[in-house]
Amino acid sequence: MSHTDYDVVIVGAGIVGAACADELSRRGLRIAVVAQDVIGSGATAAGMGHIVVMDDSEAQFALTRYSQKLWQELRPELPNDVEYEQCGTIWVAADEEEMDEVRRKHDYYGKRGVATKVLDAKALQNLEPNLRAGMAGGLLVPEDAVLYPPCAARFLMERAQDRGAKIRLDVSVAEIGEGQVRMTDRSKICAEIIVNAAGAWSPELTPGLEVKKRKGHLVITDRYPGFVRHQLVELGYLKSAHSVSADSVAFNVQPRRTGQILIGSSRQYGAEHKEVDHSMLVRMLERAQEYMPGLSQMSTVRTWTGFRAATPDKLPLIGPWMRDKSLFLATGHEGLGITTSLGTARILADQITGATPEIPMEPYLPSRMVKEYAHA
Numbered sequence: 001m002s003h004t005d006y007d008v009v010i011v012g013a014g015i016v017g018a019a020c021a022d023e024l025s026r027r028g029l030r031i032a033v034v035a036q037d038v039i040g041s042g043a044t045a046a047g048m049g050h051i052v053v054m055d056d057s058e059a060q061f062a063l064t065r066y067s068q069k070l071w072q073e074l075r076p077e078l079p080n081d082v083e084y085e086q087c088g089t090i091w092v093a094a095d096e097e098e099m100d101e102v103r104r105k106h107d108y109y110g111k112r113g114v115a116t117k118v119l120d121a122k123a124l125q126n127l128e129p130n131l132r133a134g135m136a137g138g139l140l141v142p143e144d145a146v147l148y149p150p151c152a153a154r155f156l157m158e159r160a161q162d163r164g165a166k167i168r169l170d171v172s173v174a175e176i177g178e179g180q181v182r183m184t185d186r187s188k189i190c191a192e193i194i195v196n197a198a199g200a201w202s203p204e205l206t207p208g209l210e211v212k213k214r215k216g217h218l219v220i221t222d223r224y225p226g227f228v229r230h231q232l233v234e235l236g237y238l239k240s241a242h243s244v245s246a247d248s249v250a251f252n253v254q255p256r257r258t259g260q261i262l263i264g265s266s267r268q269y270g271a272e273h274k275e276v277d278h279s280m281l282v283r284m285l286e287r288a289q290e291y292m293p294g295l296s297q298m299s300t301v302r303t304w305t306g307f308r309a310a311t312p313d314k315l316p317l318i319g320p321w322m323r324d325k326s327l328f329l330a331t332g333h334e335g336l337g338i339t340t341s342l343g344t345a346r347i348l349a350d351q352i353t354g355a356t357p358e359i360p361m362e363p364y365l366p367s368r369m370v371k372e373y374a375h376a
């Protein structure tokens with residue numbers, strides 16, 4: 001790669017780097033991407049691929065909903081191997097307290113134009129007969145979808161390549177900044193703008209970034225077509241999996257097009273090794289079996305782990321890094337980066353090209369971190 005040929009160099013070829021390459025090349029910029037392994041590796045290879053609207057905060061809702069609509073627009077162009085299925089989510093309520101949360105969520109989503117349906121115990125049992133009897137009900141969100149993330153990343157990257165983007169894989173970046181990307185093999189690329197899209201590894205390249213690794217486990221079963229029909233998530237997820245510090249597990253299962261069932265999920269800080277943690281795995285599977293006892297009879301095919309890139313306020317970092325005017329961030333997507341990759345790419349490209357974003361970009365600006373620390 002010649003060092004003067006690019007407007008933007010993106011470090012990272014996960015779904016966020018791929019979406020940024022796609023969007024920036026669509027806007028006519030000359031793009032290079034560098035990454036240390038294959039396209040769609042990192043958390044993208046490990047993620048569940050649930051395209052989900054979430055409401056932890058207004059900013060999280062805005063980005064997830066915006067991104068979900070972008071996925072819906074892209075859907076006719078997605079190749080078959082992306083396995084996009086609009087199966088919908090059911091948030092499962094185990095008791096009456098969680099039914100209160102169902103009604104709150106129904107109201108919140110409804111006021112913001114997202115259709116949902118409150119399910120009583122019988123309706124839930126009809127839609128998902130393999131859930132344990134005695135659940136209180138749930139909330140169906142029909143527009144939520146699932147896809148296969150590595151193939152989605154590859155599709156986005158190939159579109160960028162068709163527009164002239166250059167991809168350099170199997171190269172480890174040692175340092176970025178001041179318009180330069182320096183590799184560990186001592187080669188370098190220069191560009192006006194560098195984008196750090198290195199996910200959970202982004203702080204290694206941008207010291208001072210408040211992004212921590214948050215480990216997750218997933219299990220995939222053999223083929224059991226029809227056993228699970230929607231992405232099923234326990235509403236207790238909001239109490240447990242989203243707790244900011246403690247290790248946690250939650251019932252979260254996904255039907256794949258193959259008939260396989262993807263079983264999650266766990267969250268751990270301070271566990272930086274890739275190996276499967278058996279105690280976490282047992283906790284996660286026990287939780288899944290509490291909700292769907294039939295899972296205990298199933299054969300599993302593979303278990304793996306991945307690292308989410310977590311920020312203190314659970315929102316991604318999208319925009320210029322205050323300490324270096326050539327550097328932009330597109331990282332910190334925690335458990336929502338498959339969903340929010342498309343919205344992230346739009347917002348980042350708007351910032352770089354001076355266009356007006358379609359949703360307010362302020363909540364995602366890295367500069368908020370400086371403000372937060374100043375008030376901490």
Ligand SMILES: Cc1cc2nc3c(=O)[nH]c(=O)nc-3n(C[C@H](O)[C@H](O)[C@H](O)COP(=O)(O)OP(=O)(O)OC[C@H]3O[C@@H](n4cnc5c(N)ncnc54)[C@H](O)[C@@H]3O)c2cc1C
Nearest residue numbers: 013014016036042043044047048050173199216337338339
């Ligand atoms: C168990 C689990 C389940 C999840 N489920 C969902 C879900 O259902 N829905 C959802 O929306 N999100 C989900 N996520 C989150 C989602 O997977 C991530 O947010 C998303 O994949 C992040 O993409 P990324 O491109 O930012 O990072 P990554 O996919 O991690 O990519 C990082 C890239 O940076 C490159 N890189 C890093 N360091 C260097 C270096 N020094 N030199 C060169 N290249 C480098 C890597 O090679 C890689 O290409 C889940 C995550 C996990 C772990």
